[in-house]
Amino acid sequence: MNQLPSSTRPTMADVARAAGVSPSTVDRVLNARVPVRSDTASRIHEAAQALGYHPVGVIRARLQDERPRRTLGFLLQQRSSAFYGGLADALNAATQASPDMQGRAVVEFLADLAPQAVCTQLEQLAKSCDALALVAADHPRISETIARLRAQGKPVFALVSNLDAAAHAGYAGLDNRRVGRTAAWFITRQARQAGPIGIFVGSHRYQCQELCEMSFRSYVREHAPDFELLEPVVTLESDHYAQEATRDLLQRHPDLVGVYVGGGGIDGVLQALRDHVDSQPAVPLVAVAHDLTPTTREALVSGYLQAVLSHPLPQLAERLVGAMAEALAEPAPLARQIIVPFDIHTPESV
Template structure:
């Protein structure tokens, strides 16, 4: 006699007469789900012995709704990308059924190590858990150590740091991002011409790993000699504009630019304004409304993008889990990234 299979989310959905997506929202504490619908999902799970019933009961019990204080230290507040990240974090926390609270989001324009250390500790002093984007520096590590002494969960976002006290990292596999950028350029830029690489700072481990992945791909295919020395643009559009203009001036055979950090607006401005009319293949990170026209008209050829909605969901999920203890936080949660060309540009 065949063993009876374990009930699945699809079985719960059929029993409750809802979609599987609704079961997922109840299971993971995401709204909007009406209380009546959530109760029906719980009753269906109870009836068929669904293995995640304890978690569903926790999510649907109004008495378990807990106030949480989540703190975030993000980079430059004028950067559209970080504004999009902040919006995603606010929406995701608001959508949770099992907790309530307002995220404490601070933007840091002065990204020196001392400034970051102070902001991380300041936000940590008034929240239950902290997540931040920061350079890898001993002063930032000291901030993590101090928060550890206060029993505060600490998460790094998008770029890790070399600190043993970090609760978890949430972001992309930066080496894969860099290798993907290299693969795209190798197929689009042809076999001749120089290739430039830009980073905001080598102290961002995420950008450093992207650059290493980018270079490793060209080394493997025997074309490392095409790569120019990596240039630091401090994620600043004006510096990126100056750097790109200089590259176009000095290299008539410039075939491609890979930007592992920020400042894309400056790259676009330089290419559009340059008297040579050169159009190197350009691969950058993270599409925004400001850079969307550049993708449409071909100044930028491809964006390697953080899926902000999925990222925000993962961040809030890990931080909440670390506070209320439903499960241990994941030490390394990497997400698949989106590869966006003009031809598959989202509406």
């Protein structure tokens, strides 16, 4: 392969101009003279790579060497859940790929959802981590634990479901008001006639589920007042309980026209819906649930679900890990809000 004449090769000045910095800053990265901000060094690396600058490998090595070593802890729910398994994989990948640090992820799952058990496991995880994120129900004890960890210099983020904790470092998840209203739009537009709609939540203490339910009701009151909204069914995040509760709901309301599953227990709800639809195929029922998993994908394909509103896991994980790195580098007095757009899946899109 012929090499370009030296006069046409990109220079340090070309890289500096493309990166929007001075040549001396590029020199500092190349020769590790003085520390350079990670975002600035990343910009220089990207410019050098795009221009084909010969010492780009040196810049890459400097970038890798200067990134701080960080351990991020993630406390998730239900090890058996396909959603949390996928989220764990995304968090591991995002931490390893972070341009801001040499990251290591420690992912744990909650066996006991009681507030005191959550606090105990969170504090234990914090002993080996620099920053943390957790999925938990809102509770004063959890807020107190987060405040203690913040005082120790360990930021804690709420993940998927926000928390009232004043000391938390931020929230990463969806705009649940839009999620609930979108679910209501689907059901009221696709139902063949007005009638009762059942709503399932895992617990009233999860802010994400509370907001989804409230906004679902708000949309129906505003745009579809002929529909009857039933009292929410609490599944306690249990598939077994959700299945029994769904069967009971269908028996008490044989004219049910819609079901919105805004919380855990989706596998149980779907099993009850399959039994119902298979035994009464002439009774149309519109069902909307959260998060695309092998189970919900199959339910879409089979026609038991009409829509799934889902977290974009790679994007959510990448944004959260970036915010955690920022919180460690530059602590902020106000909580960071990381809102990602949700994905909409239908039987024709999976």
